[in-house]
Each structure stands twice: as C-alpha cells, then as structure tokens.
Amino acid sequence: MKLVYFACVRERVGKTDEEVALPETIETVAQLIGWLKTRGEEYEYAFEKEGVIRVAVDHVHVRPEARLAGAREVAFFPPMTGG
Amino acid sequence: MTTTIRIQSEPFDAAAEATALTAGRTDVGAVVTFTGLCRDEGGRLAALELEHYPGMAEAEIARVAAEAERRWPILGQTIIHRFGRITPGESIVLVVTTSVHRQAAFEAAEFLMDYLKTQAPFWKREHLRDGAAGSWVEAKDTDDAAAARWR
Numbered sequence: 001m002k003l004v005y006f007a008c009v010r011e012r013v014g015k016t017d018e019e020v021a022l023p024e025t026i027e028t029v030a031q032l033i034g035w036l037k038t039r040g041e042e043y044e045y046a047f048e049k050e051g052v053i054r055v056a057v058d059h060v061h062v063r064p065e066a067r068l069a070g071a072r073e074v075a076f077f078p079p080m081t082g083g
Numbered sequence: 084m085t086t087t088i089r090i091q092s093e094p095f096d097a098a099a100e101a102t103a104l105t106a107g108r109t110d111v112g113a114v115v116t117f118t119g120l121c122r123d124e125g126g127r128l129a130a131l132e133l134e135h136y137p138g139m140a141e142a143e144i145a146r147v148a149a150e151a152e153r154r155w156p157i158l159g160q161t162i163i164h165r166f167g168r169i170t171p172g173e174s175i176v177l178v179v180t181t182s183v184h185r186q187a188a189f190e191a192a193e194f195l196m197d198y199l200k201t202q203a204p205f206w207k208r209e210h211l212r213d214g215a216a217g218s219w220v221e222a223k224d225t226d227d228a229a230a231a232r233w234r
Contacts, residue, residue, distance in 0.1 A: 007134055007206035008219050059139035061202065075136060075204075079222035082133065082164060082205025083119055083178050083194060 001068070004037075005046070006077035009053060012046035022068070029055050030064035032074065046076075054079060086148050088211075092167040094164065097177050101137050104159040104181045107184040111158055113185040115192040117178045122193045123171035129212045131220075133166045133175065136204035154194070156188040162195060164205060194233050201230040 004017040026035050033050055036043045047053055056075040057061055068074070085104070090094075097118050105111045120177055121131050141176030151160060163177040178195045182188040201222075 004136070006136055006204065007208070016167045056136070056204070059136075059142045061143070066155055070149070075139065077204060078206065078219065079134070080201060080204055081220045081222050082203045083200035083226075 001071060002073045004073060006074045006075065008078050009076045012042060014042050027069070028064070029057070029062055029066045029068065029074070033076075034070055040064050052078065053056060062068070084152060084159070086145075086152070087161040088138070088141060088144050088148060089163045090135065090144075091163065091165060094165070094174060095163045095177055097174070097179070100161050100163065100177060101179050102140050104161060104179055108158075110183065111181045112183045112223075113188040114182065115180050115185075115188040117176075117192050117196055118174050119176040119196070121169045121171050121173050121175055123212075124209075126211055127212060128171055128217075130170045130210040131175070132168050132208040132210060133233060134177065134206045135164075135166045139204050143203050144199065147195060147202060150198075151191045151195055155182065155191040157182045157187050157191045160191065160195070162199070164199065164203065168203065168210075180227075197226070197229045200226045 001022055002017060002019055003015045010016055026032050033047055039065050054077050057066060057071045058073055097116055101114050101116045105114060148160055148162060157180050159181040161179040163173055168174055178192050180188040180192045207220040211217045
C-alpha cells in the first residue's frame with residue numbers, strides 16, 4: 001500500500017510518500033494511524049492531533065472508521081486551505 | 084452542459100474564460116465570474132505557496148462540479164485552481180458559471196467556492212516580507228460554516 005503525505009504532515013513525517021506492508025490486523029483508517037504512530041517519533045509528532053488529520057483513500061475523502069480493503073493509496077493531510 | 088476543470092501553475096485570463104463559456108451561444112442569460120486573489124495581509128506577506136494533491140485535486144473538484152450540476156440548471160462551469168508560488172495581487176482561483184437566469188449562476192458559483200475551500204486538496208503556506216519562513220495557513224471555522232449551509 002502506498003502512503004502519501006501533504007503539507008505539515010509531510011514535513012513532520014519527513015517524506016512525501018512510502019510503500020508499506022500492513023499487518024493483517026489493520027483493517028480501518030483509524031487502525032492504520034494507530035499503527036503509524038508506533039513507527040517512530042516523527043509519526044507520533046505528525047499524528048499528535050489525530051482528530052484533525054484528514055484522510056483520503058484512492059483520492060476520495062474518508063472518515064476514520066473507513067475500511068482499507070482494496071485500497072491502493074492512502075493520503076494524510078491537514079484541513080484544506082485552498083480557494 | 085460543459086464543465087472545464089484545470090489545475091495549473093500558470094496565471095489564467097478570467098475574461099477569456101467567461102467569453103469561452105458564452106461564445107457562439109444565444110441561450111445564456113447570466114454569467115457569474117468569481118476570482119480569488121492573493122492578499123498581502125497588510126504588507127506582511129511576500130507570497131503564498133500552494134501545495135496540492137495531484138490527481139485527487141482534479142477528482143474532488145469534478146465531484147463538486149457534478150454536485151453543482153445536479154442542484155442547479157447551469158449551462159456551463161469553468162473552475163481553475165493554481166498551485167505553486169503566488170504573489171499578492173495575483174489570482175489563485177477562478178469559478179465561472181452560466182445559466183438562463185441569474186439565480187442559478189450566482190448560487191452555483193457560491194456553492195462551488197464554498198466547497199473548493201473545504202474539500203479540494205490544496206494547502207497554503209505563507210512566505211513573509213521580512214524573509215522569515217512563514218507558517219501553514221490554518222483552516223477557518225467560517226469556511227466550514229459556509230460549506231455547511233448547502234447541506
């Protein structure tokens with residue numbers, strides 16, 4: 001699965017994207033964030049305000065309880081400020 | 084019904100885009116054009132850097148445009164959003180809508196802008212005049228409230 005990061009999340013994680021092999025126990029977006037936070041202090045820092053971080057699966061906004069089955073690309077970013 | 088969506092770093096010509104939506108047609112009775120500009124925030128700002136999520140930006144704006152088409156009898160819509168470094172006075176975003184009567188074009192343009200601000204994956208970072216590294220622009224509750232009134 002490909003993970004991509006934008007804006008302050010990208011800066012805190014320290015990379016734009018990465019390929020990860022998820023443990024089979026990770027089934028939802030919320031579980032994925034919980035797992036990422038165990039991977040190092042840069043992830044803990046990036047996801048410290050967990051409720052604020054937005055997630056998209058395959059280019060579609062999703063909620064934390066969304067399931068990851070079949071997902072190819074999961075994106076993490078702060079609330080959007082375009083327009 | 085024609086929908087044009089472009090994500091680009093280069094500037095756009097708002098008047099030309101409005102003309103393109105009405106050229107050769109005699110059924111259009113209203114054209115609404117909204118252009119969002121980069122402000123200098125009282126002289127504090129040297130530029131905005133706009134980051135975006137390529138692929139999703141186009142897809143999300145297309146979903147918002149499809150929703151506008153479902154809700155209002157619009158004849159055409161053009162949405163352009165820029166990315167990269169944009170200096171005060173320059174344009175950031177363009178929404179043009181056309182319809183037979185003005186209400187649909189006005190409302191659809193406002194809906195599109197409200198949803199672009201809260202749903203399209205773009206993020207603004209400030210670059211300050213004094214050379215300091217600016218921070219990411221915080222999302223505003225007022226923008227969420229503006230989008231919420233269309234639900």
